[in-house]
Amino acid sequence: EIVLTQSPGTLSLSxxxxxxxxxxxxxxxxxxxxxxxxxxxxQALRLLxxxxxxxxxxxxxxxxxxxxxxxxxxxxxxxxxxxxxxxxCQQLGNSGYIFGQGTKLEI
Amino acid sequence: QVQLAQSGAEVKQxxxxxxxxxxASGYTFTGYxxxxxxxxxxxxxxxxxxxxxxxxxxxxxxxxQGRVTMASDTSTSTVYMELSRLGSEDTATYYCAxxxxxxxxxxxxxxxxLVTVSS
Numbered sequence: 521e522i523v524l525t526q527s528p529g530t531l532s533l534s535x536x537x538x539x540x541x542x543x544x545x546x547x548x549x550x551x552x553x554x555x556x557x558x559x560x561x562x563q564a565l566r567l568l569x570x571x572x573x574x575x576x577x578x579x580x581x582x583x584x585x586x587x588x589x590x591x592x593x594x595x596x597x598x599x600x601x602x603x604x605x606x607x608x609c610q611q612l613g614n615s616g617y618i619f620g621q622g623t624k625l626e627i
Numbered sequence: 628q629v630q631l632a633q634s635g636a637e638v639k640q641x642x643x644x645x646x647x648x649x650x651a652s653g654y655t656f657t658g659y660x661x662x663x664x665x666x667x668x669x670x671x672x673x674x675x676x677x678x679x680x681x682x683x684x685x686x687x688x689x690x691x692q693g694r695v696t697m698a699s700d701t702s703t704s705t706v707y708m709e710l711s712r713l714g715s716e717d718t719a720t721y722y723c724a725x726x727x728x729x730x731x732x733x734x735x736x737x738x739x740x741l742v743t744v745s746s
Contacts, residue, residue: 555732564739565722570732577734608672612731616688617662617674 522546522613526620533627539596541623543609548589553612556585556594559622560605568607569594601627629653631661631723631737638743644711647740649723656704657681660726662733663697663708665719673719677726678706713744 523546533539543554551572558566567576569585572592584595596603604627609620634648649661663675676687680699687695696709706723721740724733 553731557733565724565733565736567732567734570730576732610672610732616676616686617664619664619672619674621671 521615522549522611522618524609524611524618524620526607526609526623528623529621530624530626533599533625535599535601535627537599539594539599539603539625541594541596541607541625543587543592543594543620545590545592545611549611551588551592554585554587554592555610557608557610558605559608560602565608596625599625599627603627629725629735631725631735633721633723633737633740636741636743638745639713640746641714641744643713643744644709645713645717645742646707646709647721647723647742649706649708649737651704651706651725654725656699657701658727660728661699661706662724662726663695664722664724664733666722666739667716667719670719675708675721679728680706710742713742715744718742718744 525544527542554572556569558568573585582597586593606622606624608622611618630652632650637645639645657680661678665673676697678685678697678699685697694711699706723737725735726733
């Protein structure tokens with residue numbers, strides 16, 4: 521089964537900086553099924569990116585996704601304090617959905 | 628607006644069962660799938676299964692086969708997830724999430740239901 525490995529585990533940056541979050545699959549995957557979510561403390565999860573690079577409705581263009589094959593990236597340009605959250609990638613596997621372990625973004 | 632309203636927190640003894648509900652509103656209930664995902668304290672996300680309200684069908688993650696039952700009630704736009712033979716490892720927040728059929732992403736999530744298994 522596919523394993524998604526996210527790095528780094530924790531990322532500490534300052535407002536205005538650029539964040540680059542990685543999601544690496546243990547084997548080549550279909551980028552159409554690569555998704556990114558944001559989990560803020562005490563809030564419901566929020567869909568950010570689907571199909572590896574398509575922004576969900578209402579998501580600021582500061583958020584962008586890229587990648588193919590085994591390597592995918594979520595980039596947040598011009599960080600804002602509200603971006604403090606844990607970010608998860610998701611992929612459709614053979615038997616269901618698989619999530620990475622998450623990257624905690626500290627601002 | 629789309630809402631997935633989940634039932635409240637539960638405390639259960641080991642060996643018991645728990646049933647969590649997810650009431651949908653703000654959209655056509657039968658036009659979407661509902662997934663269940665759980666998150667143990669301080670851990671990542673784990674997919675449990677899917678309910679297709681329009682067809683009344685389900686699919687479960689292999690890990691939970693035989694122990695989980697998911698169902699939908701179209702008259703109340705509610706989806707249920709029941710997990711039996713609870714152990715301490717089942718202590719987690721359980722989320723429902725919506726999927727437009729064959730989109731392969733979850734566009735709305737419930738707020739989560741904390742289930743604590745403790746004697």
